Amino acid sequence: MISPAPQASERGIRLDDVTVSFDREPAVHHVNGTFSSGSMTAIVGPNGAGKSTLLKAMVGIVQPDQGHVVLEGLSRAELGYLPQLAEVDRTFPITVSDAVGLGLWHRVGPFGAMTGSDGEIVKAALRTVGLEAMERRSIGALSVGQFQRLLFARLIVQDPQVLLLDEPFAALDELTTHDLLGLVLDWHRQGRTVIAVLHELDQVEAHFPSCLLMAREPIAWGPTAAVLTPANLRKARGLAHDWHGEVKAARPAMATELS
Amino acid sequence: MSDIHALLIDPWIAYGFMGRALVACFALSLGCGSIGILLVLRRMSLMGDAMSHAILPGAALGFLAAGFSLWSMSLGGLLVGLMVAILAGVVSRVTTLREDASLAGFYLMSLAVGVLIISKYGSNIDLLHVLFGTILAVDTPSLLLVSTIASVTLLTLAVIYRPLICECFDPGFLRTMGGGGSLVHIIFLVLVVLNLVAGFQALGTLMAVGLMMLPAAAARLWASDVWSLCIIATAIAFLSSMAGLLISFHVNLPSGPSIILVAGLAYLGSIVFGRNGGLMKRYFPQPHYHHQSS
Numbered sequence: 041m042i043s044p045a046p047q048a049s050e051r052g053i054r055l056d057d058v059t060v061s062f063d064r065e066p067a068v069h070h071v072n073g074t075f076s077s078g079s080m081t082a083i084v085g086p087n088g089a090g091k092s093t094l095l096k097a098m099v100g101i102v103q104p105d106q107g108h109v110v111l112e113g114l115s116r117a118e119l120g121y122l123p124q125l126a127e128v129d130r131t132f133p134i135t136v137s138d139a140v141g142l143g144l145w146h147r148v149g150p151f152g153a154m155t156g157s158d159g160e161i162v163k164a165a166l167r168t169v170g171l172e173a174m175e176r177r178s179i180g181a182l183s184v185g186q187f188q189r190l191l192f193a194r195l196i197v198q199d200p201q202v203l204l205l206d207e208p209f210a211a212l213d214e215l216t217t218h219d220l221l222g223l224v225l226d227w228h229r230q231g232r233t234v235i236a237v238l239h240e241l242d243q244v245e246a247h248f249p250s251c252l253l254m255a256r257e258p259i260a261w262g263p264t265a266a267v268l269t270p271a272n273l274r275k276a277r278g279l280a281h282d283w284h285g286e287v288k289a290a291r292p293a294m295a296t297e298l299s
Numbered sequence: 300m301s302d303i304h305a306l307l308i309d310p311w312i313a314y315g316f317m318g319r320a321l322v323a324c325f326a327l328s329l330g331c332g333s334i335g336i337l338l339v340l341r342r343m344s345l346m347g348d349a350m351s352h353a354i355l356p357g358a359a360l361g362f363l364a365a366g367f368s369l370w371s372m373s374l375g376g377l378l379v380g381l382m383v384a385i386l387a388g389v390v391s392r393v394t395t396l397r398e399d400a401s402l403a404g405f406y407l408m409s410l411a412v413g414v415l416i417i418s419k420y421g422s423n424i425d426l427l428h429v430l431f432g433t434i435l436a437v438d439t440p441s442l443l444l445v446s447t448i449a450s451v452t453l454l455t456l457a458v459i460y461r462p463l464i465c466e467c468f469d470p471g472f473l474r475t476m477g478g479g480g481s482l483v484h485i486i487f488l489v490l491v492v493l494n495l496v497a498g499f500q501a502l503g504t505l506m507a508v509g510l511m512m513l514p515a516a517a518a519r520l521w522a523s524d525v526w527s528l529c530i531i532a533t534a535i536a537f538l539s540s541m542a543g544l545l546i547s548f549h550v551n552l553p554s555g556p557s558i559i560l561v562a563g564l565a566y567l568g569s570i571v572f573g574r575n576g577g578l579m580k581r582y583f584p585q586p587h588y589h590h591q592s593s
Contacts, residue, residue: 099475121475132340132468133523142465145476150462178523 050113051077051201052233053098057107060093067093069257070107075202077113080234082248082264084241085276089255091237092124095204098235117146120200122191124207130179130187137162137175139190143197165193170219185216192220203227205236209243221247241268255279310548316435317548323437323501324540324558326445327510330452330494332533335515336525337456337487340467344512345399349406350488351495351508353383355413358429358499363420367428369441373496376504380492383409388488413504432503432555434544441500448497452490459483464525502555509559510536517566520573535565 053075060068068090075081083091096102098109099121111119140162141154148154166172169189174182182190188208195203208224209217225247228234238244244251244264251264255276260267310317338347357379361371387402394401417426437445456463462483465473473480498507514535515528522528543558571578 096471101471101474116475116477119475121471123469123471127471128469129467133525133528134464134468135524139468142469142472145465145472150479151458180523 052079052112053114053202053235054110054112055094055098055107056110058094058097058104058109059106060090060097060102060104066090066256068097068104068254071254071258073252073258073261074112075233075235077233078228078231079250080228080248081250081252082236082238082244083252083254084238084244084268085254085259089276091254092206094254095121095206095235095237099204114201118201120195120198120203122195122203122205122208125184125188125191125211128187128191130182132179134179135175136171136177136179136182136190137166139179140165140193140197143194143199146198161197162193165196168196168223169193185212188212188216188220192223196223200232202233203235205234207237207239210239244268306549307545310545314548316437317544319437319439319442320434320501320544320554321541323434323442323445324510324544325537326442326449327494327498327501328514328533328536328540330449330490331498331511332514332518332536333456333529334452334491334494335511335536336518336528336532337463337467338491338511339515339519340525340528341487344516346402347491347495347508347511349399349402350380350384350491351499351504352410352413353406354380354492354495354499354507355429355504356409356416357413358504359413359416362425362429363416367425369438369444369500373444373500376496376499377492379409380495381489384488384492428503430503430505431553432499432501432506434501434554434558435547437501445497445500448493452494455486455490459486463487502558506555506559509562510540513559513562513566514539517562517569517573520569520575520577523575535562539565 055071055073058068058071059066067088071094083094085091093102097104099119100109100116101121141158143165144154144158144161148158163172163175166175169192171186171189171193174186179187179190192208203224205224208220212220221243224234224236236248238248245268248264250262251267252261253259253267253272253276256279259276259279260269260272311321312318335347338344354376357375357377358372359375360379361368361373361375364375365371383402383405387398387405390396390401390405391398396404413429414426417429462473462479465476466480466483470480494511495507498510501507502510514532517535518528518532521531539562540558543561544554546552546561547554547557569577574580
């Protein structure tokens with residue numbers, strides 16, 4: 041079900057001076073750059089740095105006030121978005137296989153019928169993430185880790201060229217993180233573009249070749265080793281201070297990591 | 300045996316108004332059951348309540364224009380109900396007020412205007428009819444109206460079902476799939492208002508929403524997928540109407556409140572006995588399954 045993606049050179053996402061604000065307070069400030077085809081980039085920065093907002097602007101959930109998100113050689117249907125867990129209603133009465141089946145939306149649409157082979161695609165995705173036994177269960181019965189596996193299964197069914205993952209491993213146990221990270225690395229090997237908002241800098245250094253460090257505005261963007269330098273991290277923390285007068289929402293862990 | 304027959308069956312057959320009331324309740328339950336479930340799932344339970352009050356001035360204006368005419372009162376209720384829903388939606392998008400707060404503002408004004416119009420130009424009896432409904436006075440045109448609304452509701456829900464469910468469960472996903480969420484939301488609001496207009500004739504503006512919310516809240520304690528929820532809510536709504544009508548017939552009580560109270564009992568019973576999160580389940584849990592192999 042995951043076929044190797046065609047290696048087109050010009051299938052990236054270009055950000056042209058992207059600025060997004062809420063109540064005139066900028067959350068993302070003048071971001072320029074390109075996520076090139078097949079790249080694997082981590083977006084890191086202090087809390088409130090606009091990382092999630094930037095992802096949302098790229099998939100079209102929020103509109104930039106200024107600048108553009110340019111999909112080069114890509115259609116919107118080729119973007120797959122993983123929301124933060126908190127943004128999905130986990131008590132909603134829907135079965136695991138129905139929730140994963142939503143990944144077929146681009147082919148089946150709001151009104152079309154699912155065929156038998158669509159059912160097979162859903163089943164195979166559930167097997168890949170290890171939820172085959174839960175197929176008929178309601179999503180309310182899933183643990184946090186299992187629910188994240190479900191959202192990954194939906195992405196597998198969606199089969200997108202670009203994956204935009206918002207904190208894919210937040211609050212997950214070690215085994216689930218290991219399994220899902222494996223899937224992300226597979227996607228990268230298949231030539232897909234991966235963009236992930238992450239908090240664990242060790243994870244970023246170990247697995248993500250590129251990195252965008254931002255604190256509302258981009259501080260550094262390039263090869264991970266060149267981005268995550270003590271000087272840049274200090275600067276990110278400093279900028280977070282400048283905007284708020286203090287690090288408003290930074291968790292202690294993040295503050296020390298970035299110090 | 301003949302006693303039971305006289306108690307449970309005869310009223311429907313012997314009295315035409317009881318038979319018509321039962322058919323009207325059946326049609327109402329078909330529409331209101333599913334709409335109520337979706338309101339609960341969309342966390343809009345209080346919205347239904349507010350909308351039902353918002354219908355009043357429209358119905359009152361219709362009453363002013365043509366007296367107790369089904370069509371003018373229903374049309375007035377529909378127009379004003381939709382206007383309040385849309386105004387509240389617009390205000391919440393252009394100001395800092397959230398949708399529930401702006402809706403509360405509009406429906407309270409709307410309710411006051413409605414009561415004012417009817418008190419000024421009608422009699423107290425008229426006001427009581429509008430507030431509490433007259434299901435025993437349902438005639439053939441109103442039967443047609445109520446059953447048409449039920450059919451339109453079920454057919455429309457079938458068409459917008461997938462985007463509607465997706466919009467409740469994961470609205471961000473629908474937006475990344477090209478949107479359509481707002482359109483679905485508006486269509487759904489129209490259905491809510493339509494069903495309230497249908498219920499208004501039978502149960503009055505104060506209690507029309509009862510047949511929508513009580514069975515839905517009760518059903519939520521019994522099932523865990525949308526289909527079963529809708530079926531259970533529809534069944535509870537219909538059985539409550541049936542029992543309520545019988546009680547009101549035999550004990551000579553007003554029909555609207557009787558129906559709603561029976562639905563209320565079903566709700567209380569579900570809170571205690573519901574298999575899906577009820578009190579008994581919580582405080583007297585069944586032992587969990589064990590592996591057979593060990």
